[in-house]
Amino acid sequence: MSTQTTPSAAPPSGAEGAPERQGRTATLAAVLLAVFVVPMSISGTAVALPEIGADTHAGLAPLQWVVNGFNVAFACFTLVWGSVADIVGRVKAFAAGAAVYAVASLGGALATDVLWLDATRALAGIGGAAIFSCGAAIIATAFDGPTRAKAFALFGTVAGIGVAVGPSLAGALVQGLGWRWVFAVHAVALLLVLLAVPTIARAVPTAGGSGARVDVPGSALFVVAMVLLTTAIVQGSQWGWGSPGVLGLFAGAVVVLAVFAAVENRREHPMLDLSVLGNRRFVGLCLVPVAASFGFVTMLTYLPSYLAAATGRDSGAAGLIMLLLTAPVLVCPMIAAKLVTRGISALTLVHVSLACLVVGDLALTLFSPDVVILVVALPMLVTGAGMGLSAGLVDGQALELIDPAKAGMAAGFLNTLRLGSEAIAVAVYGSVLATVLRGRVEDGIGDHAGAAQADRVADLAAGGDLARATELSGAVDTESFTRFLAQSYDSAFHTVLWGLAAVCAVLCAVIAALLRGGSPRRTA
Incomplete structure (x- = not known):
């Protein structure tokens, strides 16, 4: 530029x-x-x-x-x-x-x-x-x-x-x-x-019109890198932080950012x-x-x-x-x-x-x-x-x-x-x-009669919907289980x-x- x-x-x-x-x-x-x-x-x-x-x-x-x-x-x-x-x-x-x-x-x-x-x-x-x-x-x-x-x-x-x-x-x-x-x-x-x-x-x-062109390769590489990085972070809790999918996304983001830097150094109008x-x-x-x-x-x-x-x-x-x-x-x-x-x-x-x-x-x-x-x-x-x-x-x-x-x-x-x-x-x-x-949910869900599906219950609770999480759990004492989720x-x-x-x-x-x-x- x-x-x-x-x-x-x-x-x-x-x-x-x-x-x-x-x-x-x-x-x-x-x-x-x-x-x-x-x-x-x-x-x-x-x-x-x-x-x-x-x-x-x-x-x-x-x-x-x-x-x-x-x-x-x-x-x-x-x-x-x-x-x-x-x-x-x-x-x-x-x-x-x-x-x-x-x-x-x-x-x-x-x-x-x-x-x-x-x-x-x-x-x-x-x-x-x-x-x-x-x-x-x-x-x-x-x-x-x-x-x-x-x-x-x-x-x-x-x-x-x-x-x-x-x-x-x-x-x-x-x-x-x-x-x-x-x-x-x-x-x-x-x-x-x-x-x-x-x-x-x-x-x-008036600005622009200098004859420069939009850096399409650089733009595309940057977008791909950001999508890979953020997707890895968002999915870390779903797939596991050490899972091949998450590690692959992180590695891909690093590689694409490195390529992005190399491309930008060589372009006339980066x-x-x-x-x-x-x-x-x-x-x-x-x-x-x-x-x-x-x-x-x-x-x-x-x-x-x-x-x-x-x-x-x-x-x-x-x-x-x-x-x-x-x-x-x-x-x-x-x-x-x-x-x-x-x-x-x-x-x-x-x-x-x-x-x-x-x-x-x-x-x-x-x-x-x-x-x-x-x-x-x-x-x-x-x-x-x-x-x-x-x-x-x-x-x-x-x-x-x-x-x-x-x-x-x-x-x-x-x-x-x-x-x-x-x-x-x-x-x-x-x-x-x-x-x-x-x-927290996996450690304590066994203390509540009838409660199960810890992963899905925790997923809903993390989104703030404790009522639906309690309903999904199948807990017998719903009031006690809701209180447990709030404390967790x-x-x-x-x-x-x-x-x-x-x-x-x-x-x-x-x-x-x-x-x-x-x-x-x-x-x-």
Whole structure:
């Protein structure tokens, strides 16, 4: 991507005419609406999972893919869309992504079984990849100076709002209208975004058209590698982590990634210009969302299931409780932006956010089936702050280190790590939870008269459907067996939490080393 045309710099805000300012305002509003929908979709879908599972009678693996299908597709295609946007134009790519997302959301609302829903969520992930990559590149192209910093702060804030309102909005929709409306709302929002595309095209300087071609071999190899990797993680609990199938998938992912790197080094216009990875500070900043994926996104995705399975709360109550986790993501990005303007180092805030993730995850072990919510309110708020303080701030800081001609590719790489790590983190969490829970169920199921089919019972329990798991077990004393499943789920949940905190701590150490040794200079 080293030969891309450098986008025209936006003129200083004082030199803009009123129509140009209005065009940029409308552009920012449309991009932010699309950006709002994507995280709202992720967090909202998590709340709806128990109802989706009950309605479609889905097991854990296909139910996981309602979330994982979106995340894997997003991870696979974010980098692809970023490079494509630098070639064909960011507005065209953004519009295409919004259209794909709208169609997929409508298809999800009409899904008749979980496999159909999985497919539509994967398609939505492809569209979401374009929205995030191209949306960030459009902001980087259309704005400059202080207005650019403010636009990226709003980018992070709006993404936080989407995360924050997703659980409560989805909970209200599920209870009032049914889970299908969670996806129908997304389709309506993206239709509004598509109506604003002509305005965006007029406001954003023309980019692309440099003669470069889409890196089809590199794109295909990257997609295959991500699919192999995530499938191995998701199926680990089903097939066994040491099974030939899982080990073969992991080995295949490593081989394909190696081939991908070799191909990219030889292409004139690679999907990923590997020279940007030589900037340690850029790489360190790109790893910050990876830590957030393990420390925050896993809780965002599966804490509603814990609240349903271990504490017996319904979707509406779970959605309200989740506001404690998501509310900081709503306010912290703008707080971080204001602190930076007042002289606080952006890197200092990044380090604080990482510390919050580790401390928050450790403190969330206070959760129990009978816990008073006030006890876990502070840990949830701290964990949310760990996500919110770096949201938006990381994007702006990272893209400032890269040549504007490579903004689409750089944004694609950043968001590939962000959503790719989310897909992996969510898959790891689900698989490890299922593995640990299966062990707990197998150890204790013999103490309950009539209970059998430990594997299938554990599978359903891991998806949060304790009622159906108890029914399937054949236990004579159903009340006692349901209580046993809730306790087993609680124990498995705490085991996984300790592991997440450990992963976050290791990532924090790696990021600190990269940021300390990195250069603040822009990579050409």
